[in-house]
Amino acid sequence: MKGYWHLTAISVAISILTIFFDNYWLIAIFSIWLFYLLYDERLGKVPILLSLTFFLFFLLYIPDINEANVKPPPETIQHKGKIESPITITQNKIDFHFQDYRSENKVLVIYFPENQGQPPSLENYPDILYGATCVIQGEMELPDQSTNPGQFDYRNYLLKQAIPYQLILNSLDDIQCEGSAFLHLVYNIRDMLRKQVEANISKETGSWLTAIVLGDDSLLSDDTIELFQRWSLSHILAISGLHIGLVVALVYFALIKLNLFTKEKAQWIMMLFLPVYALIAGGEPSVWRASTMVLIFIILNKVKLKFSVTDTFSIVFLLLIVVDKYIVYHVGFQLSFIVTFGLLLSRQWISNTNISVMQVLQIGFVAQMMILPLQLAYFSTFQPLSILLNWIIVPYFSLFIIPFMFILLLLTALPSFFVLFFDKAFVQIHNIVLTFIEFMDTYANFAWTMGPLPIIVAVFYYILFFIFMNQLQHGKLNQAFRFGCAITILIICVAIRPYFSPVGMVTMLDVGQAEAFVIELPYRQGVIFIEAGATFSFEDMEPSDRAYKQVIKPYLDSRGISHIDAVFLSHKDIDHVGSVPFMLEDLDVEQIIISDLYELDRDTIELWKNHDIQIQQTKRDEIIVVEDHPFYVLAPYKDHNSANENSLVLYTEFGRKDWLFSGEIGKAEEREIITTYQSLPVDVLKVAHHGSNTSTDETFISRISADYALIAVGENNTYGHPTLEVLETLSEEAMTILRTDKDGAVQYQFTNDQQGTFFKYVP
Template identity: 30%
Template structure:
């Protein structure tokens, strides 16, 4: 009865979950449209319609029940816990993190701890999965994102059913006990397998062997991971259906060669597949592939009925989502199911090329890349435009050589040990060459197309246009018809690009970079894009064992991703107000990631080491540098900008050398003051005695030595913007500054309290918005 129709059951289930989790009536509307389509177009019977409606209601109710039952049982005041370690600990430098379950409530926490000595680090590396330890610490709620489009750790943990971060103060490793059950035993096998690889495999091979055998990618070098992402081939170093099929094939063939009957091997594989899910860490792509394989084996063994692959995939989807409705937010889950659906439903397209290896590989790559395009753009804001070509080389290389060889060498090493070392080192040498090629290719310009996060309207167009493209390709019989079909995804990308470049609105954005400044000015119709400062992360000298593989850096991890989320690939001006780390520390990441037409700096007598590095990078990249002085002006799109400070003299305190920028935007007069302090303010007022502004970016993060009464009395601002880290050690903004602003009824927006601050404008009208307020308005 449901043969060939499970995909519609799948859609009904998905809409039920989305309606429950998002609370938006559009999903109910889409469900009603689905029901009408099934009744009027697909001619579903009354019985089939009842089943579909029942599935929608069932998944709606299941999700609502999940939300109510998963409320935390902790108040946040608890200090002592018995924690079951559920995953191998991740230790990066002196930073320890893992997942652990409270033995009493069975509630899962994220555990975080700063290791104090190398001996402690070595001891913590030995913590086994399945161990129960007494842990003392403090519960803290996860932080939400502080900028639009940024990764929201709090939401991520919510979808992982985690409400608290346990900030560890003490773990007595001598009083831990091992929990004995099958799950813990299998998880420990995985942990031991990963440790075995790192202990016995060479430096280049070990991270890839751990990734492709046990699903652990933690120790792949960040630069190499970024290179694979830029080339659109990162899926090759993640466990997927290909790895599952390959391993099952190897095991099945080995069993037959050992004279085990085909029937017994089928039973053995059915028992092995659930175990393999645990051994590989339970990634959604592996769960999907294993369940599909298991379902197919069960049908082959116990039923004469044959199901279409799309039905098997849909049944797996329905079962998976019923167990964990929140899994629909997992990027790996989305990519795995969407790409697999696309490949299965495009079987008639692939059949045309099945006897031609290269065209078949190209067609498979195109289908996979086009199907995944809206997901990649939504989450990562960019799309690889060379992946179609790169996959021609890397897919066969990984599927035919690297993955099977790594699997075989791992099992051989378990049998013969160090006798395999010559072969391992030969393989490692060749893998290093592949790594070097990957890094080289990733540095080519125009590898990726940065379009920013698509709007809801554009996202809907992708969801409609991409299936239509596959439909037209399927029906195409001539080269001309294929070319016409290809125009569809190209048109979608072009339309997406135009919505970014021809946006009639603009914005002034105070990016929340913690204790620092970074301000984006984006004029309408792409008339001008200016970034004032980049924030920066203070780096302290540490012992080698404490250094992290990929330390947080605000330019790389906050500013550049935000700019990419807006579809920004070029800055007309990068204005660095002065050389303090918290203003220019992220400049190198911006210069390396985006095209910058001009860098604007103040003229100083003795540039800092960081400023020298920026100047050298600009010289290397042939970026013009302008040393701003009072009197510089420019106009773009009818908007006026003027530099009011510094003057020609350089014999002043560093903060008072800050570039002070005046702008007229949306009928408002703006003043961006860098870290200007009292003496600099006095000179500014003396040079411009009639200066008035509407919006003041408060100098030096609201320190006591800035934003004096004389400045406020003359400028008479209506709005004050303060960029400072929450609970920063400097006490910014100072109470005296806040009192002065309050006395004059000046509206204050602060990144420490409000997150990012945005002024959106169209023409002469504009509105101030804060990120945390927007989150509250749209909690889901």
């Protein structure tokens, strides 16, 4: 099989894609491809037979993640098992993986400290160690799942690590452990290094050192991590082949050049050292890929065998999957191997350049182009200028930051005043670079928000890119330019596809005990919000950004939306307007429409004006037209001296159904509306006040005779919404009730000339 291991790796990759996309047409395509290679005598029978064997084996071996197959958790409250991961301690929690002996399930155990102001500590619990056998008191539960399109699915995320349940500890006294495993000593070294960094280096420098050397980015600020994600710089924070190469060079230099060991003994030491460092560096797939490749090359050199880099890469790919079949779902695994694969295909083009800096730029270009479909799949956005920024930032990190961080870690053994000089120098230089990235993010942010690429488009993208690189490597610049243009046109077509789609969408998002409706008109003529609520803390009554960051923004990104034509706000309660400030910071919002009785405070006026928001106030019987779509204002008609009763009530049509958005009006206002508008056909009613019994009058419901009732309400909310009384009133009129606490996000797809269809996100 020497020289053909890449064929088996491709076979396994196709089996992985078959499972990922549940598309068995790939099997037919793969079989036809192998048959062609055999028929054209490009391959012999042995490589083809092995490729088919690998394909079928991994098709059965790799798990198919399906949340519907997860059974309810065991009802027992005492669990005996073994800790099977390092103990992770962050600023607000402690967690680890626990293998439960009785249920044979892996469980994520989490402890949140009672005093959120103090970081958690295991100082008084020295027996909680990796490999310890423990008895834990607590109830297993299913992790939260996504209830909105585009939202991060925590349950699915854990299932991709073979973890179906979680267990929240009330106290660390609820866990009793004994013993440990040998690997605990390795992880203990990592903790010691972290403590050494914290004791000898400033917090700012230490956060970068632990991220780049120890693979722990938890000390970096969320803003920094999000900034690097937006500009496709996240790969810099992941320990990769470059990091491992530097480690190997430093250790090898110390062992050989300083005459400590012979070359033969140094190789044996490296074989022992690399797995240990991989564990110390967090054990991420990119670390194991690079470390394992170096190990294989050392072993092959010792046994006098020569394998190509492509064969070695393919063998490492297969080994890692055999060791951990769930690793194929790890984003780091996917990014690491697809980038390395692209670099292997481009090595001739890169090696033709003798200038080191130019090679770094070429590597950055290939890496960015290879991860583009994955970037869109996981983050829904692509920054075209990120390729240019990577050309500047990648050499800076490769040639300066990464080597300097490793050297600085060694320098922590010296007197503190010596380390302090280098620490301050790093902070000053690095802040200039970070300021430059932030400057680009502020003034050159032309991100394309377009959502994931369809699988067929991703396939065409990679085909075009591989042809582009092939032409480039053979010096056919004109042909390469044409295929480069084809790639650009393909991405543009995906970005503008909503503007050619006749399908519109009304989405009632699940934002807890709050409301947010997103309206996407056909042909993307306009994007309109009706309410943009948020949850809040009862302690300070300030809106939380949770609804915006975890629900609203991911949904808009997945739909390729960055511009909002209008936001209707019924009244100023946080559960209806709390996400607006966060939207203004991130999105291009054109206008906000409120009633003439909406109470505007000075801070709100200043905030909206600072973002150049057009403020339009309206009143009863006015027609508000947003991008040629009319909204009729039915209320308020007078000042009730109540924010709820003064709610803006809107009437409009989508997909030949008449919709009534009723804010939080009460029963008196509902009766007044049907008295004033006696012929008011309603097909879809947004139930007022989350289903409270202060609204949804029986006479009102009977008169409008709607077919659907939409209730935006939080799961297990303390208000008891929706009340049994309201549900009975709606049921008596045979209305179909759709509610976010049960159905998740509710979507209505329609066209201008046909009635639409309702869909529940949670089946």
